[in-house]
Amino acid sequence: MTAIVDYGVGNLFSLKCSLSYIGEKACVTGSPEEILAADRIILPGVGAFGDAAAKLRETGLDDVILRAVSSGKPLLGICLGMQLLFDESLEFGVHKGLGLIPGRVVPLEEIPGWDTRLKIPHIGWNSLEKRQDSPLLKYTADGEYVYFVHSFYAEARDEDIAAVATYGGKVTAVVQHGNVFGCQFHPEKSGNAGLAILRAFCGIGGDGQC
Amino acid sequence: MITKRIIPCLDVRDGRVVKGVNFKGLGDVASPVELAEYYSGAGADELVFYDITASAEGRKLFTDVLCETASKVFIPLTVGGGINTLRDFDRVLKCGADKVSVNSGAIRDPSLIDAASERYGSQCVVLSVDVARVGGEFHVFAKGGREDTGMEAIGWIRRCVEHGAGEIVVNSIDTDGVKRGFDLDLLAKVCFNVKIPVIASGGAGSVAHFIDLFRTLPGVDAGLAASVFHFGEIRIGDLKAAMAAEGIPVRL
Numbered sequence: 001m002t003a004i005v006d007y008g009v010g011n012l013f014s015l016k017c018s019l020s021y022i023g024e025k026a027c028v029t030g031s032p033e034e035i036l037a038a039d040r041i042i043l044p045g046v047g048a049f050g051d052a053a054a055k056l057r058e059t060g061l062d063d064v065i066l067r068a069v070s071s072g073k074p075l076l077g078i079c080l081g082m083q084l085l086f087d088e089s090l091e092f093g094v095h096k097g098l099g100l101i102p103g104r105v106v107p108l109e110e111i112p113g114w115d116t117r118l119k120i121p122h123i124g125w126n127s128l129e130k131r132q133d134s135p136l137l138k139y140t141a142d143g144e145y146v147y148f149v150h151s152f153y154a155e156a157r158d159e160d161i162a163a164v165a166t167y168g169g170k171v172t173a174v175v176q177h178g179n180v181f182g183c184q185f186h187p188e189k190s191g192n193a194g195l196a197i198l199r200a201f202c203g204i205g206g207d208g209q210c
Numbered sequence: 211m212i213t214k215r216i217i218p219c220l221d222v223r224d225g226r227v228v229k230g231v232n233f234k235g236l237g238d239v240a241s242p243v244e245l246a247e248y249y250s251g252a253g254a255d256e257l258v259f260y261d262i263t264a265s266a267e268g269r270k271l272f273t274d275v276l277c278e279t280a281s282k283v284f285i286p287l288t289v290g291g292g293i294n295t296l297r298d299f300d301r302v303l304k305c306g307a308d309k310v311s312v313n314s315g316a317i318r319d320p321s322l323i324d325a326a327s328e329r330y331g332s333q334c335v336v337l338s339v340d341v342a343r344v345g346g347e348f349h350v351f352a353k354g355g356r357e358d359t360g361m362e363a364i365g366w367i368r369r370c371v372e373h374g375a376g377e378i379v380v381n382s383i384d385t386d387g388v389k390r391g392f393d394l395d396l397l398a399k400v401c402f403n404v405k406i407p408v409i410a411s412g413g414a415g416s417v418a419h420f421i422d423l424f425r426t427l428p429g430v431d432a433g434l435a436a437s438v439f440h441f442g443e444i445r446i447g448d449l450k451a452a453m454a455a456e457g458i459p460v461r462l
Contacts, residue, residue: 013306017281047331121333123377123407124431125213125255125461145213145461147286149333166211189286189308191250 280306327374389415
């Protein structure tokens, strides 16, 4: 069972459907008990970092997620959910994240090599360039296309970056730090390439059924 | 590398695809769900569903179709048609839409764009604009292209971007249905004036028209069409292979 954390941010319908489609049981929940009882956890999110981080704190789900991770459960952050895994974000002020992966979230314009002609947000299908092996990319070939929508990106340490995409410079696309994983893109909107990443995540830890 | 997107558009009335569909080897081609699955498998990068239903029962059928599509097709879905309030946004987003396009609803009440982008984020709000030449100017048309609003198009588009629109679908009434290529003059003007993704619509009749579009206007991010895809006049696989051969980045 995979718990999709519902903290009032974003639309979780497609994510739940994509997990059902690959045969994974999933529940959309804001209940600490259900999250702690799940085999693995997905932290979704769209919108602004500050609002989302505040909602996680207000609901107390930040502590629940930290507890689950320290007990060894695999966690996957998607899009803004991935950005929330880092120490802090500079989106409309400085906001504290979950601090599960060292690094900070900054505007795309700050990427080394940024081309001012590029549009923001980075919207559309871009190819993944694998940087190291990760169980999350078990079924993913180098160069697979996935769907991105974002204006900020995570400045992470090289050892935590599993894949990047080129947009101006190198955008952090997949991160891994122990049992904590993140995708800047939307695997639930990335066709078969995205479903393969979700399938790989569901094979990490727990019952390993899918 | 970021790729240029190819987007088929499905007009849906009472839960069925209209504008005629003519595929060999497809069963119920009027089913939006089956057609969406077909296009996703064929390499479409995104889908647009336009709800052209007038009745409340039709609306219900539309959202049912949307839910079913979103549970089987995992590429971005944009929904338009009859979007006038935040409740309309909510209704389609809950059924699996990723983006919502506003047209006449924004003309009636431009604050809809502010409110929607504030609540759902700019990435969710697509401005769809029907444009035609009137006395040497580009004018915005409302009500499915039937009514000249008198508004100058570039000014309207810029205003909507300032209010929070995250993408624009530019549909040229002058080239729509003529199949002689996209309206490059209009699109060049739009690209020069905004820095958000621009989706070209109206006029595609052949693979060469898409290649011409992306080669002439690097600022255009996506090409949208309906009947040329529905009637199999252009196959998405062939189109993308031809684009790749011309050095235009596409997802294959």
